[in-house]
Amino acid sequence: MRKHLTRSFFNRSVHEVAPELIGVTLLIDGVGGRIVEVEAYHHTDPAAHSYRGQTPRNGVMFGPPGYVYVYRSYGIHWCMNFVCEAKGSASAVLIRAIEPTEGLPLMRRRRGVSDARLLCSGPGRLCEAMRVTAMHNGLALDAPPFALFARSGPVEIVVGLRIGITKAVDKPWRYGEKDSRFLSKPFPETP
């Protein structure tokens, strides 16, 4: 039987939690798969939404850990984060890619594509496939419709620079599963 993760899993440094999320299974209403790519955002980080203080949009980031922060990206897409660290530290992990394992027919229909590699490989794509919207903002991660399950075995993790940002671009706070075919972008070779 798979082991459920609880909110306490997130009550640690965002830089500790982020790599440990790789290989964790995330389901929403039974649909989803293994997390294979994330990025960490800390409140002292100029690229973080919380950097300039609390606003109506980022309010959930300033709440307790183990909750979901959803925001609209480019006025078009939704992006999903998991809040970390103690209440008020305003740090979160952006979920960037998932390897689909549960509910593929539903995700194909929602996304309008058949290639499994295009279902959840990107923060906007996975929210469309799992139907994440503003109504999920502020929900707890250890209660329905969410379910998180611990890794079932060891995972090889690679680290790199975050994608799509213009501030603090030098921080190596992107984490992924080595050689996964479901990353939003490959990690640069590390020979």
Add this chain to the structure above:
DNA sequence: TGCCCGATTAACT
């Protein structure tokens, strides 16, 4: 009040 721009994606050339 107005203006700029973004933790993106898909469809172009």
Add this chain to the structure above:
DNA sequence: GTTAATCGGGCAA
């Protein structure tokens, strides 16, 4: 490789 789509947050005035 380049660009349109599309809109609310954040900041200047």
